[in-house]
Amino acid sequence: MSASAGQVFGRDLEVTDTPVPGLKVVSLPVHGDNRGWFKENWQREKMVGLGLPDFGPVQNNMSFNEKVGTTRGIHAEPWDKFVSVAAGRIFGAWVDLRDGDSFGAVYTAEVDAGTAVFVPRGVGNAFQTLEPNTVYSYLVNDHWSAEAQTEYTFLNLADPTVDIPWPIGLAQAELSDKDKAHPMLAEVTPMNPKKTLILGAGGQLGRALQEVFPGATALTREQFDVTDPNAYADMDWRGVGTVLNAAAYTKVDEAETDEGRRAAWSANVTAVGQLVLAAREHNLTVVHVSSDYVFDGTKETHSEDEPFSPLGVYGQTKAAGDVLVSTLDRHYIVRTSWVIGDGNNFVRTMQSLADKGIDPGVVNDQIGRLSHTDNLAAGIKHLIDSGAPFGTYNLSDDGASVSWADVAKEAFAEVGADPGRVTPVSTADYFGDKAHAPRPHFSTLDLAKIKATGYTPQPFAG
Template sequence: MSTEFGKRLSVRETPIPGLIVLDLPVHGDARGWFKENWQREKMTAAGVDLPDFNPVQNNISFNDAIGTTRGIHAEPWDKYVSVATGRIFGAWVDLREGDTFGAVFTTELDPSMAIFVPRGVGNSYQTLAPDTAYTYLVNDHWSPKTTYTFLNLADETAAIDWPIPLDEVEISEKDKNHPRLGDVVPMPPQKILVTGANGQLGRAVREEFGERPWIEYATRAELDLTSSDLDTARRWRDYGTIINAAAFTKVDFAETPEGRAEAWAANVTAVAALARIAASNGITLVHVSSDYVFDGSKIGAYAAGDPLSPLGVYGQTKAASDAIVSAVPRHHILRTSWVIGDGANFVQTMVSLAERGIDPRVVDDQFGRLTFTRDIAATVRAVTERGAPYGVHNVTGDGEPCSWYDIARDVFQLTGHDPDRVTGVSTEAYFAGAAGPVAPRPRNSVLELSDDGFVVTGDHRQRLRAYLQVSGSPA
């Protein structure tokens, strides 16, 4: 088979998820041929989920003789493989944890073809022509500490039909002694880092994702995001996702000089550091935003793409962090409102007041929907595992918006107390005579919800009932 000239650039999927074959245009005449071996813009726009994988190293393997056989090696990085000269028979085996573990794909490659091999898929080849040069781009630098996963070339389960029998070719002793599929330890996913692991959202994320060897939960004491040595605090190329559940949320304290500094450090400086690391290492950054990025003056629900217009310091820091995160190539910004989780929050305050016989005054001119940290955590998992498009996602409870006064009445009623004990007041009246600074609140915190298959929520007042039952209050 000679190199095919004149093909159009196209990409096609294989039975192994993420393993993608490319047909490359090769232009030739009597003098020889030319091709664009990797053209980022054209290839990532070709119609199949071929990632812009940020290669950092280019390697070439030259093979003198027909039948040179190498592999099967699964590496902890993505790999873009093509043939510069000659022809190969390639075999790929999925050695990642998951339902497709052990899946096999084979094909022949000449200079008019290439293949994208995702992290953890075993790669091997056999040369079918002399003087074959096999070239590949990878998105991590080789290190002696690198951990590979291997499979024996003669594995009976994979049952690869090698064009030249393995007993007739030169194979390294290492490749001859690699384990059979039943003895292979699958390659785990890339690491996930969760910051703010002890906060309300961090605890919910931990409950959602569970304890896995590749998931790391970090508190501020364990990982200072404002530290000057953050860039070297981890081997960041080992991470695929950072879930930033850390944030400064004391909206009134943020209006003080001390609070302003703390808010900017936690919500902006730290996020900027994470964004820099994510962008430099091809990491997906998941960031939780807030309705406070808007001033609340809009009539109707806020869409994900509405212009930001924060009122107070807290809102300004969240808007700044949204702008920073949006510059990361792989990012999800989850915009929430009225967050309720495991810990001190508005609902628990109302429960306590009801039980102690205190009749509260609650603002009745701020409108929105509750968002429960369990639902945010479930959405975090959905967007990271199901391949949501990068960008901003509004994540709040569904259903009819209401005021904080309405929520307070619901809490009283659901916990067996008289809802008429709650008195509705204006925001101005509620904060009149406050001892310290008061942050401006958006009057309209309603976020527009789209049915994109990634927002994991339900009617927020029904979710309130379920929350009170789980938290131990009668409902």
């Protein structure tokens, strides 16, 4: 066994942060005897448990370097890497080449058999061999392609701004002509972060999401029909990091018809299944919007872990979609109720009736809270930006539970109309003999979980 390997025996598995955001050093236990040594170079369960991102490697590359002083880099690729050595020892250097405040930040370390480094997308990676016959290994979470190579960002090994203290001077080191020609830091084009994609961008929530994610790629149904399998096959998912799925079939009553049932299952289940497959293949984070209709409404308040009990077709399809999304490691299911946003909605309808002198009968035996789309969008952005644990979160307006009749009265009052013109009626009386989908009696969502992440939804204010 080599001397460098012998020096690392007895370490515990540890993951530590560095001054470069997201760049992490992993101390690896190495076990040895008279025959040589053994290590678990990549152990997903243990390493993720200690704080390493669950980055989903799909390719393992090896680089053999015969001479001491062989120097490679500085390359920033559009994927994450997990670098280590299988034999020998290196001096590693990493420079943040991502757009942002940490651009140009540097970290260096010696890497032997007992050390590995997680390198996030956009951080420039370089190494210099300190022993002959060094084997450098790296896992990546995307497949190499000629197209992907066009997204690389490079930095010159000799850049005086970052001033990397190479153990062997670059004049004496083995370098490629390509590496010698890389630009200095002042000329580097920073790597942009992965894109956020909004599906269903033409709807009320989709428009609100565009306000809080101004740099996102927003696709309407005409641009990306979620029910068309070809849309997923034709999409270039390279460079996409997060998908906000605001697309859904929401015609609750029509979902009970033969045609509506097929349309609801197509948009809310089959399409979600296609998105889940794409997310799993391309390591995407998915934010999926759910509904109070996955419950039967017998409980006065619904927590995230309440078992599904949908009453109608719409609720059944939303519950099925939730199950599919929950199979992804990187997902947020945002469960909401009574959505109100830009465009035609219940409040505007009531105010229009008030202006026209119409005195409506409004249901008073369905109890819940409104969810304004700006509140929903802000909460979704908080979950992503804060790095909240993946999972399901209830999200609606805060405050007391009300009936639809209460909301209608508030809408009348806002335009100076007499709230007494609104007549409370039961759901049964409101629909009469008209076919309709069953509604949950109670739709109020428990907001404790999302509040614990640091986001407090705004109370309903009309």
